[in-house]
Amino acid sequence: MKEGQVWETRPLEFWAKAKELRASWQASAGDEARVVGQGSTYSVDWAECFPALNVVEDNPGGSMIQAKDSPFARKCRLASEIRGWGREICGYTNNLWGSMFLGYEQDGRPFPLRQFVIPMGAECDQHTKRGQQCRDFSPVPQWMEDHCIYFGEDDPERDVPIIEHNDYCQLRQINDIERIFGQKFNDEKLSDMIKASEIIVEYARDIQVLIGTTKPAPLSAKDLYSVYTIGHLTKVDPQETVNFWKMVRDEVEWRAKNHIAALGTERFRWIEAHPPSWHFLKYYRYMEKYGAVCVGSQYLQQNCELLEYKPDGGIDRRAAPKYPADTPIKTREDAIRVMVGPDARTPRAWKSDEYIRRDSIVEFAKIMQADGALLPLWRSGVGCTLTRKEQAMRLRNELGLSVIYYEGSQPGDRTDLDELRFLDHLDTWMESLGFEKLED
Amino acid sequence: MITAGIDIGVEHIKVIILKDRQIAGRAKGSSGGADRGGMVEQAYQAALRDAGATRADVVKIAATGKGKHNAAIADVLISEQVAAAKAARFLYPGATCVVSAGADEIMAAVLGEKNRINEYTFNQKCAAGLGLFLESMARRLGMSLEDMSRLGAPKEAAVNEGCVVMAELDALSLLNHGVSREEVGGAVISAAAVRAASVIHDITKPAKDCVVLVGGLARNAAFVRALKAISGIEFLIPGEAEYAGALGAALPVAETA
Numbered sequence: 001m002k003e004g005q006v007w008e009t010r011p012l013e014f015w016a017k018a019k020e021l022r023a024s025w026q027a028s029a030g031d032e033a034r035v036v037g038q039g040s041t042y043s044v045d046w047a048e049c050f051p052a053l054n055v056v057e058d059n060p061g062g063s064m065i066q067a068k069d070s071p072f073a074r075k076c077r078l079a080s081e082i083r084g085w086g087r088e089i090c091g092y093t094n095n096l097w098g099s100m101f102l103g104y105e106q107d108g109r110p111f112p113l114r115q116f117v118i119p120m121g122a123e124c125d126q127h128t129k130r131g132q133q134c135r136d137f138s139p140v141p142q143w144m145e146d147h148c149i150y151f152g153e154d155d156p157e158r159d160v161p162i163i164e165h166n167d168y169c170q171l172r173q174i175n176d177i178e179r180i181f182g183q184k185f186n187d188e189k190l191s192d193m194i195k196a197s198e199i200i201v202e203y204a205r206d207i208q209v210l211i212g213t214t215k216p217a218p219l220s221a222k223d224l225y226s227v228y229t230i231g232h233l234t235k236v237d238p239q240e241t242v243n244f245w246k247m248v249r250d251e252v253e254w255r256a257k258n259h260i261a262a263l264g265t266e267r268f269r270w271i272e273a274h275p276p277s278w279h280f281l282k283y284y285r286y287m288e289k290y291g292a293v294c295v296g297s298q299y300l301q302q303n304c305e306l307l308e309y310k311p312d313g314g315i316d317r318r319a320a321p322k323y324p325a326d327t328p329i330k331t332r333e334d335a336i337r338v339m340v341g342p343d344a345r346t347p348r349a350w351k352s353d354e355y356i357r358r359d360s361i362v363e364f365a366k367i368m369q370a371d372g373a374l375l376p377l378w379r380s381g382v383g384c385t386l387t388r389k390e391q392a393m394r395l396r397n398e399l400g401l402s403v404i405y406y407e408g409s410q411p412g413d414r415t416d417l418d419e420l421r422f423l424d425h426l427d428t429w430m431e432s433l434g435f436e437k438l439e440d
Numbered sequence: 441m442i443t444a445g446i447d448i449g450v451e452h453i454k455v456i457i458l459k460d461r462q463i464a465g466r467a468k469g470s471s472g473g474a475d476r477g478g479m480v481e482q483a484y485q486a487a488l489r490d491a492g493a494t495r496a497d498v499v500k501i502a503a504t505g506k507g508k509h510n511a512a513i514a515d516v517l518i519s520e521q522v523a524a525a526k527a528a529r530f531l532y533p534g535a536t537c538v539v540s541a542g543a544d545e546i547m548a549a550v551l552g553e554k555n556r557i558n559e560y561t562f563n564q565k566c567a568a569g570l571g572l573f574l575e576s577m578a579r580r581l582g583m584s585l586e587d588m589s590r591l592g593a594p595k596e597a598a599v600n601e602g603c604v605v606m607a608e609l610d611a612l613s614l615l616n617h618g619v620s621r622e623e624v625g626g627a628v629i630s631a632a633a634v635r636a637a638s639v640i641h642d643i644t645k646p647a648k649d650c651v652v653l654v655g656g657l658a659r660n661a662a663f664v665r666a667l668k669a670i671s672g673i674e675f676l677i678p679g680e681a682e683y684a685g686a687l688g689a690a691l692p693v694a695e696t697a
């Protein structure tokens with residue numbers, strides 16, 4: 001038994017299945033007969049309904065480059081920089097399109113040129129500009145995936161045209177792609193995917209609630225990060241994905257019931273707000289030396305949508321308008337409407353809406369029973385940094401939480417992250433709260 | 441019982457020898473370049489001589505400061521914030537906040553019960569190295585640090601307050617345009633004070649009534665004057681300001697040894 005160990009830990013059983021799903025997705029992504037497009041994260045969920053279409057999503061693309069191969073990522077960013085994309089541009093963007101400028105991918109294979117691009121208009125101008133490098137490079141069609149935002153309280157009247165516009169964007173993209181690339185869209189598959197996605201959200205929510213309400217946490221955010229893309233960013237067979245998330249939920253539930261901990265020495269629970277520095281995930285393990293476990297990130301929350309306390313004290317999805325589960329789907333438009341949903345601000349509101357983002361972290365910290373928060377200050381890419389300082393103030397003032405920052409360029413750009421300084425600050429954080437390392 | 445605290449900063453190594461929780465000896469040396477281990481040893485020997493003690497007398501050694509990982513002789517490593525907090529409370533038992541302004545980093549910590557830190561803030565990377573910056577600017581302006589310390593507030597000149605590299609370029613530009621070196625020096629000091637004040641202002645629950653200022657910059661009167669003017673805080677500055685890190689490192693080991 002390790003020093004300070006209080007609870008039993010066990011390896012995760014869903015791990016092997018996760019690896020298998022990822023490998024099969026990766027294999028399908030390499031199919032050269034497919035039309036390759038570029039889409040924005042958390043959108044173009046309908047891409048799999050075309051028989052031969054690959055929509056590569058930009059965020060995992062750019063972050064994977066940094067996570068797997070720093071020297072190559074550096075080369076990509078330089079290739080972007082010399083074409084006028086400055087260092088202040090989001091690292092994901094510069095990594096990904098840098099690879100296009102270079103003409104090859106990490107493994108040396110030719111970069112699959114995109115035949116269309118669908119950037120997302122978000123609060124971060126750089127998400128919005130993601131199509132530009134590609135379009136400038138070769139004149140491919142571009143559609144926008146709009147995510148309009150506004151400030152202040154929910155305004156149902158304002159939501160109506162926003163939702164109409166979102167529905168229209170999706171519908172138009174599908175219709176145009178059918179027409180331009182001569183592929184038949186499978187409407188039946190879309191409605192299956194929508195149903196599957198609803199079920200996955202429920203499982204993901206159960207998992208997040210179980211982590212938050214159980215001490216010790218049965219699963220850490222680090223573990224969840226390893227699987228959260230399955231079914232959302234990585235498009236695999238809908239039923240297989242549902243089965244996988246059920247498997248994860250069941251295992252987490254079992255662990256919670258039997259006090260099987262993610263970290264056997266848990267004595268400090270912390271949260272974060274955004275993706276970690278993908279090339280430097282070491283800090284999770286480093287914190288574990290102090291018995292400190294990361295129980296969640298707002299970023300991971302997108303799988304289960306925003307959570308909130310209910311009047312009866314229970315935890316559930318944030319109240320938001322929702323179509324009833326049995327809403328009939330007869331036409332493509334019906335399907336799109338159900339997919340987009342009747343709420344203009346969720347589920348991505350925590351990310352794209354500064355107003356909600358600032359508030360929602362307080363609720364999230366309470367739900368996760370957090371003792372502290374570690375927030376990033378990214379130097380490039382406003383979307384990743386917006387409201388961090390406000391979030392810290394809210395957490396400190398309203399919950400008395402201990403909050404510290406670390407600085408870097410952007411999760412996919414290691415340039416400004418001083419790894420040793422970062423670890424030093426973690427030591428300071430823990431020591432200042434009176435914790436000593438349990439192991440070294 | 442004798443314990444030692446070694447603060448290995450980016451510019452200087454400071455050593456304090458405590459005997460029964462009282463300062464018995466001290467020494468200061470350069471942090472050295474490649475041979476930091478050797479410089480630590482030299483400073484440690486000097487402090488032992490000052491305390492009239494031998495190696496064998498010392499029960500435990502604690503190291504702090506940015507270079508603490510280079511102290512092979514240390515039994516314990518203590519973070520800079522914790523060391524500064526311990527020293528502040530030791531020197532002023534009623535201290536509510538400690539601000540440490542050194543060659544590399546500025547930090548502010550609100551002190552809670554049982555010497556715990558309730559909250560702390562520190563400078564962002566672009567404003568790191570303020571102390572070093574003042575030293576290098578003094579050299580550029582042909583002044584000693586003591587001369588810099590006597591400068592008054594600038595009349596008009598201002599340099600970048602966010603980034604020391606840009607501040608240096610601004611200062612050079614001012615000199616190129618014939619602005620006096622005293623005026624430029626004053627602007628440099630004032631920019632450094634703004635950076636330090638922003639770290640203090642970052643604290644969400646400020647405790648401004650009994651604030652201890654430590655670190656090498658606490659000895660720079662012009663900096664202290666500017667910081668006081670911007671922050672509105674009357675700082676308590678101990679005679680041991682520069683040795684606070686070393687003292688704060690030696691204290692907890694004296695408690696547990």
Ligand code: SF4
Pocket residue numbers: 059090091092093124125126127128380381382383384410
């Ligand atoms: S900085 Fe963050 S929010 Fe902005 S484009 Fe990059 S990943 Fe998206």
